[in-house]
Structure formats: C-alpha cells, structure tokens
Amino acid sequence: MDKYEEKTISGTTIYEGKIITVRIEDVELPDGNHAKRELVKHPGAVAILAITSEGKLVLVEQYRKAIERSLIEIPAGKMEPGEAPEVTAVRELEEETGFGAKKFTYIQSFATSPGFANEVIHLYLAQGLYKIDNPAAGDEDEFIELIEATIEEAEELVATGKIFDAKTAFAVLYAKDLLNS
Structure with a gap:
C-alpha cells in the first residue's frame, strides 16, 4: 500500500x-x-526512436490541435484494446513513416501527465530500418511529413522549440547517448 x-x-x-x-x-x-x-x-501509447543506418533519427511533423501548432516528433500512436506495445510499435512505425525495422528494443515506459491523466507511453528503439513497398495506411485524419535529422539537428530542433513534446525530447537525449557511445 x-x-x-x-x-x-x-x-x-x-x-x-x-x-x-x-x-x-x-x-x-x-x-x-x-x-x-x-x-x-487513456489506453496508452507507443513511441518509436527510429535510427537509420546513417545514424539519423526518423521524425514526423504534424499539426497538434491541442497546442495550436505543428510539432516535430518521433513516430507514435495509441495502443488498440488488447494490443501489446511491441505490436503497436511495429504498426505505428509503418503507418507513420513507411519503414519497417529488423530489430525493436524496449527502452522505457513513462507517464505523460500523471497529475490528471493515466496515459503511459512505451518507448522503443527501432534499428535495421527498411522501406516497405506498400505500407499500411495511416489514420485518415493525420497529415504527416517525414523528416530525417542528425542528432545535432535534432538537438537544435529541441533548442528552438520545434521539438516541444517530452517523449521526443527524451528520445533525443537517449539517442545522443546511444550514438556517442
């Protein structure tokens, strides 16, 4: 207790x-x-830190109505009822980026706003990326632009506020440590 x-x-x-x-x-x-x-x-969500063989982070830009602006983020999405987080990770990476990955590694789970919400995001690292010829379609109400950024470019996006959400800022810090080790 x-x-x-x-x-x-x-x-x-x-x-x-x-x-x-x-x-x-x-x-x-x-x-x-x-x-x-x-x-x-909230049913929970998954976020994916996808890193290309060139060491670039795969990011998406989309409009977020709740804060009335576009953000650059790591790919992420809501878990479906009964869906395991690793299944959501595979699905969301494909739907939002058109990529698949040879390897998914669980990093960490965290609460997004525990003062009023029970949403937990499960963060995965996706490596061994490959383009999918006919990827699954994403949500019909999502308009997404794909961006690849070096870790230095991603840090600058955090510094300028273009990366503004906690999950992506955390992922950039994790990626910096990973890529510099």
Whole structure:
C-alpha cells in the first residue's frame, strides 16, 4: 500500500470519447479529508526512436490541435484494446513513416501527465530500418511529413522549440547517448 494513496469514494464518467474518458472522482486523502479529482483515462501509447543506418533519427511533423501548432516528433500512436506495445510499435512505425525495422528494443515506459491523466507511453528503439513497398495506411485524419535529422539537428530542433513534446525530447537525449557511445 502506498502511504500517499487517495482512496476513491465515488466517481462519475462525464465524457467517453474515441480516445479518452473523463471522470470526476471523490477521493479520501491520506489525512482523512476529501477532495475531487478530474481524471483523463487513456489506453496508452507507443513511441518509436527510429535510427537509420546513417545514424539519423526518423521524425514526423504534424499539426497538434491541442497546442495550436505543428510539432516535430518521433513516430507514435495509441495502443488498440488488447494490443501489446511491441505490436503497436511495429504498426505505428509503418503507418507513420513507411519503414519497417529488423530489430525493436524496449527502452522505457513513462507517464505523460500523471497529475490528471493515466496515459503511459512505451518507448522503443527501432534499428535495421527498411522501406516497405506498400505500407499500411495511416489514420485518415493525420497529415504527416517525414523528416530525417542528425542528432545535432535534432538537438537544435529541441533548442528552438520545434521539438516541444517530452517523449521526443527524451528520445533525443537517449539517442545522443546511444550514438556517442
């Protein structure tokens, strides 16, 4: 048992969408007082640090409505119900980049916004990349541009804010260490 656990007394789902569910929960705090929590439930996602044989990172640029701007990111996507993270990694790499990989290596999982959401991203390294002749189509509402960047170029994208999300910034740091060892 966690000494800081907040015990749920009751909860109500206020929105159930295609990707997320939003709940309001009444909780009992460790000191016995009560509080309300607004929670976003998410099925989880996978992100892929894909590195070419030339040592370049495979990135995608796409518009993110939540922050009203385009971002450059590593390929990533939502897990389908019952889908294992490694299966999602293979699918998302193909759909977003047209690449397959000879080797996928699990790196780490992390919470994206644990203050209000339960989303966990599972990060994989994809190596031995090859182009797929007829890749699976991506989501019909996604418009993506493929970018390949050296680690130095990726660091500059972080410094200028073009890479702005935590999963990609983390992946760039990991890649720098990997490529410089």
